[in-house]
Amino acid sequence: MAPPPVAPPTQPAPTAPPAPAGDADHAVLARSMVKRYALKGGGEKRALDGLDLAVRRGTVHGLLGPNGAGKTTAVRALTTLIRFDSGAAVVAGTDVRRDPRGVRRRIGLAGQYAAVDELLTGRQNLEMFGRLFHLGGARARRRAAELLASFDLEAAADQGVSGYSGGMRRRLDLAASMILAPDVLFLDEPTTGLDPRGRGEVWDAVRALVADGTTVLLTTQYLDEADKLASRVTVIDRGRAIADDTPDGLKRTVGGERLEAVAAEPSGLAAVAEALARATGATPHTDHADRRVHAPVGPGTDGVAALTGAARALQESGTAIEDIGLRRPSLDDVFLRLTGRGAAEADTDADPTTPSDEKALRP
Amino acid sequence: MTTTATPAAPATPADRPAPVDLTVTDDRHSRLYWAAADTWNVVRRSLTHFTRRPSFILWQLGFPIVSVLLYGYVFGGAMKPPGGGGSADYRDFLMPGMFVMTMAMGFMNTATGVVTDTTKGVVDRFRSMPMAPSAFVNGRGVTDVIIAAAELTILLLTALAMGWRSDGGLLAFLGAVGLLLWLRFALIWIGVWLGLLMPSPEAAGGLYGVAFPLTMVSSVFVAPSTMPDWLGAVAAWNPISSTASATRELFGNPVGADATWISQNAQLMAFVWPLVITAVFLPLAVRRFQRLSR
Numbered sequence: 060m061a062p063p064p065v066a067p068p069t070q071p072a073p074t075a076p077p078a079p080a081g082d083a084d085h086a087v088l089a090r091s092m093v094k095r096y097a098l099k100g101g102g103e104k105r106a107l108d109g110l111d112l113a114v115r116r117g118t119v120h121g122l123l124g125p126n127g128a129g130k131t132t133a134v135r136a137l138t139t140l141i142r143f144d145s146g147a148a149v150v151a152g153t154d155v156r157r158d159p160r161g162v163r164r165r166i167g168l169a170g171q172y173a174a175v176d177e178l179l180t181g182r183q184n185l186e187m188f189g190r191l192f193h194l195g196g197a198r199a200r201r202r203a204a205e206l207l208a209s210f211d212l213e214a215a216a217d218q219g220v221s222g223y224s225g226g227m228r229r230r231l232d233l234a235a236s237m238i239l240a241p242d243v244l245f246l247d248e249p250t251t252g253l254d255p256r257g258r259g260e261v262w263d264a265v266r267a268l269v270a271d272g273t274t275v276l277l278t279t280q281y282l283d284e285a286d287k288l289a290s291r292v293t294v295i296d297r298g299r300a301i302a303d304d305t306p307d308g309l310k311r312t313v314g315g316e317r318l319e320a321v322a323a324e325p326s327g328l329a330a331v332a333e334a335l336a337r338a339t340g341a342t343p344h345t346d347h348a349d350r351r352v353h354a355p356v357g358p359g360t361d362g363v364a365a366l367t368g369a370a371r372a373l374q375e376s377g378t379a380i381e382d383i384g385l386r387r388p389s390l391d392d393v394f395l396r397l398t399g400r401g402a403a404e405a406d407t408d409a410d411p412t413t414p415s416d417e418k419a420l421r422p
Numbered sequence: 423m424t425t426t427a428t429p430a431a432p433a434t435p436a437d438r439p440a441p442v443d444l445t446v447t448d449d450r451h452s453r454l455y456w457a458a459a460d461t462w463n464v465v466r467r468s469l470t471h472f473t474r475r476p477s478f479i480l481w482q483l484g485f486p487i488v489s490v491l492l493y494g495y496v497f498g499g500a501m502k503p504p505g506g507g508g509s510a511d512y513r514d515f516l517m518p519g520m521f522v523m524t525m526a527m528g529f530m531n532t533a534t535g536v537v538t539d540t541t542k543g544v545v546d547r548f549r550s551m552p553m554a555p556s557a558f559v560n561g562r563g564v565t566d567v568i569i570a571a572a573e574l575t576i577l578l579l580t581a582l583a584m585g586w587r588s589d590g591g592l593l594a595f596l597g598a599v600g601l602l603l604w605l606r607f608a609l610i611w612i613g614v615w616l617g618l619l620m621p622s623p624e625a626a627g628g629l630y631g632v633a634f635p636l637t638m639v640s641s642v643f644v645a646p647s648t649m650p651d652w653l654g655a656v657a658a659w660n661p662i663s664s665t666a667s668a669t670r671e672l673f674g675n676p677v678g679a680d681a682t683w684i685s686q687n688a689q690l691m692a693f694v695w696p697l698v699i700t701a702v703f704l705p706l707a708v709r710r711f712q713r714l715s716r
Binding site: 135138139140141142160163164166168170171172173174175176177178179180183187188190191192193194198201202205219235236238239240 | 441442443444446448456459460463464466467470471474475542543544546547548549550551552553557714715716
């Protein structure tokens with residue numbers, strides 16, 4: 060990842076150690092951020108271990124990594140919820156260490172939980188947060204009405220949040236974080252725990268925000284979510300960035316989509332391989348032990364068309380198959396390619412308190 | 423935040439009103455002003471909970487009434503007040519004890535409120551906003567004192583209806599009420615500290631098992647002199663006992679005092695104990711709150 064250009068300081072030279080100057084192009088700039096935690100029984104864990112991050116203004120930037128990689132710690136440090144030990148960060152042109160209050164005026168945060176008050180109505184929540192953002196009663200009420208409309212919550216505005224669906228709660232949470240129309244919005248795993256419909260609702264809401272010019276930094280464990288929303292993705296592992304690329308670039312790294320079919324009988328393997336070759340225009344790979352054949356779907360090929368084409372060809376030739384589908388590269392694939400370890404493995408690595416010797420747990 | 427239109431911007435000719443001006447001019451007021459305003463808005467939030475869930479009011483205010491009736495009439499008939507007298511006199515002795523117990527148990531409300539907000543991310547949201555960092559804790563405290571005052575009012579009315587009287591004059595009456603709220607205020611900090619310490623709202627329920635014996639081993643129900651010596655000493659030095667004895671003195675109810683120093687200086691200690699509790703637990707609670715940013 061190319062280090063972002065450093066703009067000349069706009070203010071008189073600081074006397075303290077130099078902070079990275081924010082620049083007009085980036086809404087978030089983090090350099091070598093380190094966050095240490097002491098572990099029980101001695102030692103320390105570096106939740107952030109020299110994280111570099113550059114988020115361009117007006118974009119959605121994905122922070123992708125497995126559980127325990129440091130995504131949430133990064134968001135909490137950038138949003139002033141926790142102090143970091145070394146390194147520097149500038150958010151919305153404001154130094155996070157020196158002016159945390161200034162940062163708080165310019166950001167919105169929607170954390171892993173929908174942090175809205177369950178006992179209040181949607182409207183009461185937004186009005187309360189509006190007053191706490193110092194809008195005053197009248198403007199807080201009008202802003203709440205505006206946000207309820209733009210997040211499509213008007214119908215449920217005066218119902219208690221405890222009756223909201225997961226997607227509605229998240230949208231209300233987003234609305235609450237958008238009260239001051241912040242320069243930068245931080246979303247920590249905005250769709251974790253939601254059903255597909257709820258995920259779609261949240262994705263639409265995020266897209267609408269970006270259309271209005273908000274910069275979004277979102278953490279996710281899902282490659283497809285980063286792919287759908289983000290124009291750039293930083294992959295994070297053990298508290299540091301291990302890749303920074305466009306979603307397409309990342310997918311190229313791991314080989315993109317592939318068409319995969321499982322033959323019902325070993326005798327059908329040749330026919331399956333031929334159908335996949337014709338549909339994708341690529342050389343298929345046959346795994347005889349699993350009776351599985353897969354072929355990469357190139358960037359110029361329509362995956363769904365290749366899938367239906369192959370399925371039809373196999374049906375017409377009377378080849379019995381157990382399974383056929385488009386397999387999208389997962390976070391696991393990205394991790395395997397970038398680190399040589401799977402995401403689940405990285406997860407346990409990141410938490411040294413997890414017993415590594417599994418045998419010790421067995422009788 | 424970027425627009426500079428005046429807040430009273432007129433609506434556009436079309437049906438759609440003009441977008442709300444989001445300019446925030448914090449600097450027009452002092453930090454202290456905003457700390458107070460933010461605290462009030464946090465209080466307002468908690469009080470709105472009651473309007474949203476009327477059953478809360480029943481629980482919160484009904485529980486003390488039921489306790490007073492149960493202890494007063496179920497046990498009360500079999501009990502004698504220290505210094506002699508019938509069950510009506512016992513109820514006169516008991517009532518201030520019930521007031522104190524209700525104040526004392528209130529710390530669990532504080533703890534539950536705090537742990538619910540921390541585990542549900544509400545505290546993180548507040549902390550990511552440009553509001554006064556102290557407002558969350560202060561708002562919790564002010565809310566709890568308001569609730570305690572309401573509880574106390576209901577209890578006093580219930581007690582009056584049951585024949586209990588305050589014979590000490592208005593000043594003494596107000597002094598007793600002040601001591602009760604002073605105890606409740608001190609316990610807020612234990613509640614906040616515990617709430618920040620606990621992993622889940624469910625764990626807060628477990629506090630009941632600790633709080634109940636701690637309030638029982640006191641002069642709330644019986645004079646400590648009736649207990650085994652060692653237990654009686656513990657009960658006599660329980661801060662709750664000092665408030666109970668002091669309010670009994672001020673209300674002009676049977677006190678059950680003995681010759682021990684702690685018993686003779688109940689009013690002094692009813693002031694000192696909460697001061698000590700606050701001095702210990704306020705810094706602990708604040709430190710715990712600041713540790714959230716570790």
